[in-house]
Amino acid sequence: MSQHEWEAEEEREKPFNKEYMRRMFGYLKPHRRTMTFVSVIVVVNMLLSLAEPILIRYAIDEGMVARNLWAIHIAGIALLGLRLGGWLLSTLQIRLVNFTGQRILFALRQELFNHLQSLSFRFFDGRPAGKIMSRITNDTNAIGELINGGLITLLMEATHLIGIVVILLYWDWKLALMAFTVLPFLYLIVSRFRPKIESAWLRSRHTISAINGNVNETIQGIRVIQAFSRQEENDRRFHEINSRNRKAFMKAISLESFVWPLVELIGMIGTCLVVWYGAMRVINGDLSVGFIVAFINYLWRFWGPLSSLSKVYSQLLSAMASADRIFEILDTKPEVRDMPGARPLPPIRGSVVFDQVSFRYAPDKPEVLRSIQLDIKAGQRIAIVGPTGAGKSTIINMLMRFYDPTSGRVLIDGHDIKEVSLASLRSQIGIVLQDSFIFSGTIEENLRYGKKDATMEEIERAARSVRIDRLVEKFPDGYQTQVEERGSMLSVGQRQLLAFGRVLLADPKILILDEATSSVDTETEQHIQEALNVLLEGRTAFIIAHRLSTIRDADVILVIEQGQIAESGSHEELLAHGGIYANLYYNQFLMQQSLAKKASGT
Numbered sequence: 328m329s330q331h332e333w334e335a336e337e338e339r340e341k342p343f344n345k346e347y348m349r350r351m352f353g354y355l356k357p358h359r360r361t362m363t364f365v366s367v368i369v370v371v372n373m374l375l376s377l378a379e380p381i382l383i384r385y386a387i388d389e390g391m392v393a394r395n396l397w398a399i400h401i402a403g404i405a406l407l408g409l410r411l412g413g414w415l416l417s418t419l420q421i422r423l424v425n426f427t428g429q430r431i432l433f434a435l436r437q438e439l440f441n442h443l444q445s446l447s448f449r450f451f452d453g454r455p456a457g458k459i460m461s462r463i464t465n466d467t468n469a470i471g472e473l474i475n476g477g478l479i480t481l482l483m484e485a486t487h488l489i490g491i492v493v494i495l496l497y498w499d500w501k502l503a504l505m506a507f508t509v510l511p512f513l514y515l516i517v518s519r520f521r522p523k524i525e526s527a528w529l530r531s532r533h534t535i536s537a538i539n540g541n542v543n544e545t546i547q548g549i550r551v552i553q554a555f556s557r558q559e560e561n562d563r564r565f566h567e568i569n570s571r572n573r574k575a576f577m578k579a580i581s582l583e584s585f586v587w588p589l590v591e592l593i594g595m596i597g598t599c600l601v602v603w604y605g606a607m608r609v610i611n612g613d614l615s616v617g618f619i620v621a622f623i624n625y626l627w628r629f630w631g632p633l634s635s636l637s638k639v640y641s642q643l644l645s646a647m648a649s650a651d652r653i654f655e656i657l658d659t660k661p662e663v664r665d666m667p668g669a670r671p672l673p674p675i676r677g678s679v680v681f682d683q684v685s686f687r688y689a690p691d692k693p694e695v696l697r698s699i700q701l702d703i704k705a706g707q708r709i710a711i712v713g714p715t716g717a718g719k720s721t722i723i724n725m726l727m728r729f730y731d732p733t734s735g736r737v738l739i740d741g742h743d744i745k746e747v748s749l750a751s752l753r754s755q756i757g758i759v760l761q762d763s764f765i766f767s768g769t770i771e772e773n774l775r776y777g778k779k780d781a782t783m784e785e786i787e788r789a790a791r792s793v794r795i796d797r798l799v800e801k802f803p804d805g806y807q808t809q810v811e812e813r814g815s816m817l818s819v820g821q822r823q824l825l826a827f828g829r830v831l832l833a834d835p836k837i838l839i840l841d842e843a844t845s846s847v848d849t850e851t852e853q854h855i856q857e858a859l860n861v862l863l864e865g866r867t868a869f870i871i872a873h874r875l876s877t878i879r880d881a882d883v884i885l886v887i888e889q890g891q892i893a894e895s896g897s898h899e900e901l902l903a904h905g906g907i908y909a910n911l912y913y914n915q916f917l918m919q920q921s922l923a924k925k926a927s928g929t
């Protein structure tokens with residue numbers, strides 16, 4: 328799915344979906360008892376609140392009109408009691424609902440995060456990271472809010488409405504129907520404007536995520552932006568998105584400021600009708616003053632729940648869209664996973680066979696690897712060379728089982744890697760990528776990534792072997808030095824050395840290395856070369872090679888072109904063959920080396 332298709336997908340609002348509702352309720356199941364208790368509290372609280380106008384009626388008719396001071400005292404104390412009871416129940420209700428909501432949110436976020444980590448690379452291909460992140464934060468919040476606030480509001484306001492309607496009809500159905508004559512108008516207005524208000528808010532939310540995305544990209548790419556002096560152009564783009572957000576917000580507010588007061592006005596008309604007709608009946612002696620005051624009090628309480636319920640409905644639809652996105656992730660099964668009954672891969676020596684391996688990234692994409700046949704002995708060093716996009720990294724992806732071949736098999740020490748457990752496979756293969764990913768934390772923690780239970784002695788030994796001990800000594804905090812996110816305080820060469828240390832600690836039998844193309848100073852280059860020799864010692868190594876020295880030292884050089892092994896053999900054999908490699912060597916590698924020599928002045 329392309330980014331544009333993806334964004335279009337995110338824009339859609341989802342209709343009510345029973346299945347999603349059932350699944351969302353599933354998260355309430357472990358809290359069934361608490362929620363039942365909360366429901367009882369909500370209903371009791373509503374009943375207490377519904378009793379208030381009855382007491383007011385009593386105070387007026389039996390107290391003020393009948394001039395009975397006791398009735399006024401009783402009503403006053405009872406009203407105070409009701410409010411106190413209501414306060415206690417509300418405190419309990421708010422605490423219980425919010426705590427439960429947080430627990431559900433916690434579980435949902437945790438489930439999503441765990442699942443995300445298990446998903447195969449294919450899932451992440453073409454899905455922008457920002458969007459995935461917003462699912463973990465915003466979408467879980469939307470569901471949490473619905474469960475938290477929405478469902479309780481629904482229960483509370485529905486009880487309220489039903490209670491009021493029953494009381495009003497029971498007390499005086501004619502007067503009640505007179506007040507309800509405005510309901511169809513209210514319905515018309517709300518149903519006409521609510522979708523407009525909602526879509527304005529939706530636009531406002533989407534433009535806010537576009538703003539976030541833009542700021543994020545600017546921070547990530549600030550070096551390139553400043554190097555290319557793109558600030559003005561970026562300002563212009565940001566201004567455009569920012570204006571879209573302002574406009575969407577203003578539209579939403581304009582609509583709201585028009586609609587909700589109008590709803591109140593119409594409700595007021597209903598109340599006025601009751602006041603007018605009711606007052607006449609009071610004058611006629613048909614109704615008491617207390618009755619009409621209490622009746623009007625109920626009517627005041629009637630319009631509030633109506634608009635709350637309409638908002639809950641919007642909340643429900645937006646939670647549906649969030650549920651759709653969250654369940655899409657939760658329902659995606661990792662493509663690459665352990666087969667039923669997968670055995671652990673026993674400790675390996677490191678021989679690798681590619682048996683007619685072909686691969687395409689998606690069914691509608693062309694084949695990226697075509698019938699790759701390879702037979703590598705344990706301990707051999709393989710340099711993979713070839714033009715960009717030839718399929719070098721894809722070969723590595725097959726070996727790590729980041730993707731499964733479309734056809735063919737990969738065997739390690741004779742074991743088909745599809746039949747062994749992923750954890751046992753990957754723990755025996757080490758990988759160092761071009762731009763080594765360094766996590767925020769200390770240098771020690773980053774090294775320990777290779778072996779959780781490594782002793783400090785092992786860590787120091789590994790650091791010495793890959794020459795990062797000198798770097799560590801330079802920092803006052805030594806191994807406890809905090810490296811920022813992505814290791815931004817370290818140079819490219821230092822990051823590479825740290826990644827070497829990490830892999831060395833893991834001590835894998837097979838090593839995959841994507842050599843950095845960026846040039847580093849001669850001293851670091853020398854450190855890297857020395858560290859590399861230590862690292863490669865006694866391991867089968869696959870190196871996507873850019874350095875002439877690595878290529879020349881390799882036991883086998885694989886020349887990949889358009890997803891096929893175009894040539895393979897040792898440096899001397901391939902030069903003698905006079906094919907693609909010989910051409911590459913004379914035209915590219917030798918030139919690179921002489922340029923590098925010139926640059927370093929040697």
Ligand SMILES: Nc1ncnc2c1ncn2[C@@H]1O[C@H](COP(=O)(O)OP(=O)(O)OP(=O)(O)O)[C@@H](O)[C@H]1O
Binds near residue numbers: 715
């Ligand atoms: N995740 C992916 N989804 C779809 N196509 C991909 C994906 N990764 C790579 N490709 C395509 O597969 C082909 C081989 O890519 P690969 O990364 O293996 O090339 P490479 O030889 O390692 O290139 P480079 O030297 O530039 O890193 C390319 O045409 C590339 O566009």
